[in-house]
Amino acid sequence: MERLSRRERERLRxxxxxxxxxxELFSERGYHNVSVRDIAQKAEFSIGTIYKFFEGKEDLxxxxxxxxxxxxxxxxxxxxxREGDEVEKLRRFITTKCRLFRENVxxxxxxxxxxxxxxFSIKAGLDQEIRKKYDECLKLVASIFRSGMEKKIxxxxxxxxxxxxxxxxxxxxxxxxxxxxxxxxxxxxxPNLILDIFFKPLLLQSS
Amino acid sequence: MERLSRRERERLRxxxxxxxxxxELFSERGYHNVSVRDIAQKAEFSIGTIYKFFEGKEDLxxxxxxxxxxxxxxxxxxxxxREGDEVEKLRRFITTKCRLFRENVxxxxxxxxxxxxxxFSIKAGLDQEIRKKYDECLKLVASIFRSGMEKKIxxxxxxxxxxxxxxxxxxxxxxxxxxxxxxxxxxxxxPNLILDIFFKPLLLQSS
Amino acid sequence: MERLSRRERERLRxxxxxxxxxxELFSERGYHNVSVRDIAQKAEFSIGTIYKFFEGKEDLxxxxxxxxxxxxxxxxxxxxxREGDEVEKLRRFITTKCRLFRENVxxxxxxxxxxxxxxFSIKAGLDQEIRKKYDECLKLVASIFRSGMEKKIxxxxxxxxxxxxxxxxxxxxxxxxxxxxxxxxxxxxxPNLILDIFFKPLLLQSS
Amino acid sequence: MERLSRRERERLRxxxxxxxxxxELFSERGYHNVSVRDIAQKAEFSIGTIYKFFEGKEDLxxxxxxxxxxxxxxxxxxxxxREGDEVEKLRRFITTKCRLFRENVxxxxxxxxxxxxxxFSIKAGLDQEIRKKYDECLKLVASIFRSGMEKKIxxxxxxxxxxxxxxxxxxxxxxxxxxxxxxxxxxxxxPNLILDIFFKPLLLQSS
DNA sequence: TATGAATGAGTATTCATTCAT
DNA sequence: TATGAATGAATACTCATTCAT
Numbered sequence: 001m002e003r004l005s006r007r008e009r010e011r012l013r014x015x016x017x018x019x020x021x022x023x024e025l026f027s028e029r030g031y032h033n034v035s036v037r038d039i040a041q042k043a044e045f046s047i048g049t050i051y052k053f054f055e056g057k058e059d060l061x062x063x064x065x066x067x068x069x070x071x072x073x074x075x076x077x078x079x080x081x082r083e084g085d086e087v088e089k090l091r092r093f094i095t096t097k098c099r100l101f102r103e104n105v106x107x108x109x110x111x112x113x114x115x116x117x118x119x120f121s122i123k124a125g126l127d128q129e130i131r132k133k134y135d136e137c138l139k140l141v142a143s144i145f146r147s148g149m150e151k152k153i154x155x156x157x158x159x160x161x162x163x164x165x166x167x168x169x170x171x172x173x174x175x176x177x178x179x180x181x182x183x184x185x186x187x188x189x190x191p192n193l194i195l196d197i198f199f200k201p202l203l204l205q206s207s
Numbered sequence: 208m209e210r211l212s213r214r215e216r217e218r219l220r221x222x223x224x225x226x227x228x229x230x231e232l233f234s235e236r237g238y239h240n241v242s243v244r245d246i247a248q249k250a251e252f253s254i255g256t257i258y259k260f261f262e263g264k265e266d267l268x269x270x271x272x273x274x275x276x277x278x279x280x281x282x283x284x285x286x287x288x289r290e291g292d293e294v295e296k297l298r299r300f301i302t303t304k305c306r307l308f309r310e311n312v313x314x315x316x317x318x319x320x321x322x323x324x325x326x327f328s329i330k331a332g333l334d335q336e337i338r339k340k341y342d343e344c345l346k347l348v349a350s351i352f353r354s355g356m357e358k359k360i361x362x363x364x365x366x367x368x369x370x371x372x373x374x375x376x377x378x379x380x381x382x383x384x385x386x387x388x389x390x391x392x393x394x395x396x397x398p399n400l401i402l403d404i405f406f407k408p409l410l411l412q413s414s
Numbered sequence: 415m416e417r418l419s420r421r422e423r424e425r426l427r428x429x430x431x432x433x434x435x436x437x438e439l440f441s442e443r444g445y446h447n448v449s450v451r452d453i454a455q456k457a458e459f460s461i462g463t464i465y466k467f468f469e470g471k472e473d474l475x476x477x478x479x480x481x482x483x484x485x486x487x488x489x490x491x492x493x494x495x496r497e498g499d500e501v502e503k504l505r506r507f508i509t510t511k512c513r514l515f516r517e518n519v520x521x522x523x524x525x526x527x528x529x530x531x532x533x534f535s536i537k538a539g540l541d542q543e544i545r546k547k548y549d550e551c552l553k554l555v556a557s558i559f560r561s562g563m564e565k566k567i568x569x570x571x572x573x574x575x576x577x578x579x580x581x582x583x584x585x586x587x588x589x590x591x592x593x594x595x596x597x598x599x600x601x602x603x604x605p606n607l608i609l610d611i612f613f614k615p616l617l618l619q620s621s
Numbered sequence: 622m623e624r625l626s627r628r629e630r631e632r633l634r635x636x637x638x639x640x641x642x643x644x645e646l647f648s649e650r651g652y653h654n655v656s657v658r659d660i661a662q663k664a665e666f667s668i669g670t671i672y673k674f675f676e677g678k679e680d681l682x683x684x685x686x687x688x689x690x691x692x693x694x695x696x697x698x699x700x701x702x703r704e705g706d707e708v709e710k711l712r713r714f715i716t717t718k719c720r721l722f723r724e725n726v727x728x729x730x731x732x733x734x735x736x737x738x739x740x741f742s743i744k745a746g747l748d749q750e751i752r753k754k755y756d757e758c759l760k761l762v763a764s765i766f767r768s769g770m771e772k773k774i775x776x777x778x779x780x781x782x783x784x785x786x787x788x789x790x791x792x793x794x795x796x797x798x799x800x801x802x803x804x805x806x807x808x809x810x811x812p813n814l815i816l817d818i819f820f821k822p823l824l825l826q827s828s
Numbered sequence: 829t830a831t832g833a834a835t836g837a838g839t840a841t842t843c844a845t846t847c848a849t
Numbered sequence: 850t851a852t853g854a855a856t857g858a859a860t861a862c863t864c865a866t867t868c869a870t
Binding site for chain 3: 653752776784790793801815820821
């Protein structure tokens with residue numbers, strides 16, 4: 001078991017406090033409309049201290065995004081890896097993804113501006129790292145579809161990776177709907193609401 | 208038939224040239240990383256001339272987005288309104304959407320940062336106007352699903368609006384894939400590649 | 415008798431229209447807060463035409479001030495030169511000065527910013543020319559005091575020029591009062607209200 | 622006795638240095654012909670530092686004017702309030718006013734452009750604040766005249782406030798004369814030179 | 829070690845003036 | 850001759866970053 005010195009623990013706590021303040025501000029006003037001074041004030045540190053923890057505004061932003069991205073993806077991947085049959089795993093993917101987004105609205109707003117927005121945002125490098133993690137997830141979902149097809153649980157009507165993208169996209173679509181008008185379009189509690197779109201035929205005369 | 212004076216035609220051409228230069232730069236580097244000076248230089252006009260055509264940087268951006276959004280949405284809506292049965296209309300929606308995006312990659316990058324990104328970006332008002340148009344499209348697609356259900360062509364496995372969101376999201380998902388790695392993930396020419404995901408059951412033992 | 419061609423007369427009328435528009439705007443907003451475009455619009459001429467009449471914004475301003483200054487000083491000097499005894503002439507100076515100011519509030523506002531303000535205003539040259547005219551007036555008033563002293567009508571309690579400055583200053587003081595709060599401090603119709611301050615002793619026990 | 626920290630004292634010194642540099646430049650070239658960059662260079666600070674001390678160019682100007690106006694008016698009012706009979710007080714008013722102006726030529730140039738110039742200059746609000754102080758002085762002088770009249774020291778030939786305006790105006794007139802040509806028209810050391818104009822009758826045969 | 833005063837490059841915007849039509 | 854589109858230098862102000870204390 002690793003023990004950090006009090007010094008080290010304090011440092012980490014301060015780092016976290018700065019990141020929390022930054023997230024609050026960035027998610028409210030966007031990267032370019034928040035100054036380092038704003039963050040310092042909100043976190044109740046001096047500007048100099050911010051620069052002790054991060055190389056600059058950009059590094060602070062990157063750290064914020066990567067830290068959270070890592071955390072969220074770790075949870076998502078854990079959910080996908082847990083024991084269970086294919087359908088169960090897909091259900092878990094959907095519920096976990098929805099829960100994570102619900103619990104992390106602020107970072108998600110920023111996250112989507114980055115991952116979905118044009119690649120120029122802030123720094124190309126950030127994008128690449130997050131996309132890599134994102135793709136890891138998608139590939140795990142794809143592998144679930146593939147294994148389901150091999151077990152003849154799923155119809156192989158499309159390439160598994162594309163199916164994964166499709167499933168993920170539908171989740172995202174519903175999440176966006178919820179982000180825009182939370183009361184009008186609540187996030188589905190029941191993953192079947194999403195899964196049925198894939199599992200059941202929409203076209204009746206499937207001749 | 209309305210005829211514009213030479214003066215008027217020149218003005219419009221110049222306006223277009225400025226917007227084109229701006230689109231090029233904004234899509235490459237993002238709104239905040241492009242200065243009015245950059246745009247002026249790229250468009251080969253003086254800074255003052257830019258301000259003759261637009262009230263400011265923000266107005267220039269808004270004009271760019273709204274002009275294009277209007278154009279794209281007009282085409283999309285026209286495609287949805289043209290005669291045809293429900294399946295045909297959905298196919299047309301997919302092919303048109305994919306074609307429009309393929310032909311307008313640059314604006315689409317910006318478009319997605321705006322419509323899907325956090326609401327703070329640039330100006331809330333723009334967002335609202337574009338989202339309204341966007342929603343108009345979704346509602347038209349929803350009405351296709353609804354009419355299909357009434358005609359018993361489609362299974363009413365989900366709310367039509369949600370189905371529209373799902374279909375649109377899957378299209379977006381594939382478009383993003385293509386945007387990231389165009390060679391690896393070409394945009395499907397055949398709309399059935401997307402439609403089959405909805406039309407055919409993924410789950411085999413649909414007991 | 416000099417006759418101007420129609421061309422020439424039109425030119426002068428246009429010049430006057432431009433100067434009138436400029437006076438209106440300058441007196442409302444001040445030299446630096448009025449653009450040549452504003453003047454052109456108000457005068458209903460094109461910018462280019464303004465530059466046909468004046469070398470630039472500064473020249474326009476100078477012309478405006480000098481034209482009016484000449485006109486006003488001409489009237490003042492005429493009033494001082496007209497026949498009459500010393501007391502009559504002083505009365506005429508006061509009434510004429512007050513009337514001219516009342517009738518030309520707009521130019522007077524500008525005039526005072528120039529003549530009394532710091533010498534930097536717009537262009538030192540302007541100042542000099544106007545001050546010269548101004549001083550001409552003062553010297554005429556001084557000569558009235560001097561002649562009055564010689565005729566033993568006036569007590570020679572002070573240098574005539576200084577007396578002239580004093581009389582003029584008291585007029586200005588009352589004019590400023592009136593400019594600020596016209597209802598509260600109306601301009602005296604009766605010149606004796608001002609003259610009595612000089613003519614009668616304020617101190618009673620003039621032992 | 623209040624002691625300021627070294628930090629605080631430095632700050633105040635820097636603020637004063639900036640104001641001094643600004644006064645120098647404004648009085649030479651006028652508000653609109655001095656840029657913030659000019660002031661920063663003259664004060665040997667960076668532009669950013671100027672904005673640490675003042676909200677903007679206008680605020681810097683206002684601070685400069687109000688600081689000095691307060692200081693000068695405080696001294697003038699103190700002079701008027703000190704013990705003494707009416708004639709003594711008037712003498713003190715004249716000598717103090719002349720001394721203050723002599724010692725503060727630069728600010729006075731600016732002061733007059735503001736208080737006497739057209740109301741549009743810089744910002745109406747400033748004008749109001751200074752005029753209020755100015756009027757306070759005038760009313761104090763008026764009260765001296767009034768009390769003198771009540772004591773039958775002064776002849777009540779005019780409204781006390783108007784007399785105050787007249788006296789002040791004559792002082793201003795002489796001060797302007799001195800500002801223009803200091804050698805030719807030195808500021809009177811002896812206040813009686815001005816007072817006699819009021820105290821003694823100019824008209825001999827006061828029939 | 830922590831602070832925040834100081835820096836100055838960078839940005840949006842204005843406007844007097846020119847000149848092709 | 851009259852026009853007004855085009856020009857671009859100039860300016861107020863911001864903010865990421867540094868560094869002396």
